[in-house]
Amino acid sequence: MSDSASSSPSTAETDTLARRGLMFIMSSPSGAGKTTISRMLLEHDPHICISVSVTTRPPRPGEIDGKDYHFVDHAQFDRMVENDDFLEWAEVFGHCYGTPKAQVKTGLKEGQDYLFDIDWQGTQQLYQKLERDVVRVFLLPPSIDELRRRLTGRGTDSAEVIAGRMARARSEISHWDGYDYVVVNDDIQTCFEKVTEILAAERMRRARQTGLIGFVRELMRPEDGIAP
Ligand SMILES: Nc1nc2c(ncn2[C@@H]2O[C@H](COP(=O)(O)OP(=O)(O)O)[C@@H](O)[C@H]2O)c(=O)[nH]1
Ligand SMILES: Nc1ncnc2c1ncn2[C@@H]1O[C@H](COP(=O)(O)OP(=O)(O)O)[C@@H](O)[C@H]1O
Incomplete structure (x- = not known):
């Protein structure tokens, strides 16, 4: 190996520079595809994990306790609120949903x-x-008709529940401007690629790359025997 190669940081080093974690938020009107895109991200990217929410909503067929949600009753949820166990919580469609605090705060530092x-x-x-720490991504459906088709096609909700979700869709869409990025989920693969690109770029933000200070200091260190 030449001197210049051994004294300059390698690609492998730059790939493993210490970095603070980020909180990648995906929201959308119900049925626009955030669960589908989330699952694809989790499957393809080993560096991100889901923050499993706590909910009082009953499980849908196929949902697993502890993986999709932590399913609890109202009394348990209220106790967690009283104990200040949530980073945030909200009522949606008549059920309570909350983000547990414990894991995320330490994980981000690591x-x-x-x-x-x-x-x-x-x-x-x-x-x-x-x-x-927050990166906010909002997914939009390509049209309201397509949103209805997706909610119906998912086959997990009654006609009444679907009507409720459709009725809320417009008010949910009205919050699009509270997000950093907005992606129309028309073709699933294209949408996934766009979301992946957002994540990759956000990981490179200078403020998140906590290892840069030492790395750059090393780059700027005068070489032995050569005056700066
Ligand atoms: N504020 C908040 N909202 C949540 C949480 N977990 C899920 N939600 C939202 O609650 C809504 C209903 O979720 P769900 O019952 O799984 O149905 P979905 O709309 O088909 O995903 C969605 O808008 C979710 O993004 C949470 O921990 N906190
Ligand atoms: N780009 C897409 N094209 C066609 N169907 C989609 C697309 N994205 C998601 N779907 C389907 O739409 C339904 C709703 O998606 P889901 O991810 O459950 O939405 P959300 O989590 O936002 O409620 C699912 O049946 C899913 O397979």
Whole structure:
């Protein structure tokens, strides 16, 4: 190896520079595809994990306790609120949803990224508390008709529940301007690629790359015997 190669930082070093984790929030009107995109991200990216919310909503068929949500009853949820166990919580569609505090705060310091599938109310609360760690992404459906088709096609909700979700869609969409990025989820693969690019760029933000100070100091160190 030449002198210049051994004294300059390698690509491997730059890839593993210490970095503070980020909170990657994805919101959308119900049915626009945030659960689908979240699952794709988690499957393809080993550096991000989901922040599993606590909810009083009953599980849907196929949902697993502890993986999709922590399913609790109202009394348990109220106790967690009283104990200040949540970073944020909100009532959506008549059920309570909350983001547990414990894991995220330590994980961020260790460089762990977290994905949040939460609504606009939770997004505002997290942004107020942890602004510099938060990246806010809003997904839009290509049309209202397509949103209805997706909610119906998902086959998890009754006609009444779907009508309720459709009725709320317009008010949810009205919060699009409280987000850093907005992506129209038309083709699923294209949407996934765009979301992945946002995540990659946000990881490179200077303020998040806590290892840069030492790295740059090393780059600027005068070489032995050569005056600066
Ligand atoms: N504020 C907040 N919202 C949440 C949380 N977990 C889920 N939500 C939101 O609650 C809403 C209903 O979620 P869900 O019942 O899973 O149905 P979905 O709309 O089909 O994903 C969605 O807008 C979620 O983003 C949370 O911890 N906090
Ligand atoms: N780009 C897309 N094109 C077609 N169907 C989609 C697309 N994205 C998601 N879907 C489907 O739409 C339904 C709702 O998606 P989901 O991810 O559950 O939405 P949300 O979590 O926002 O409520 C699911 O059946 C999903 O497979």
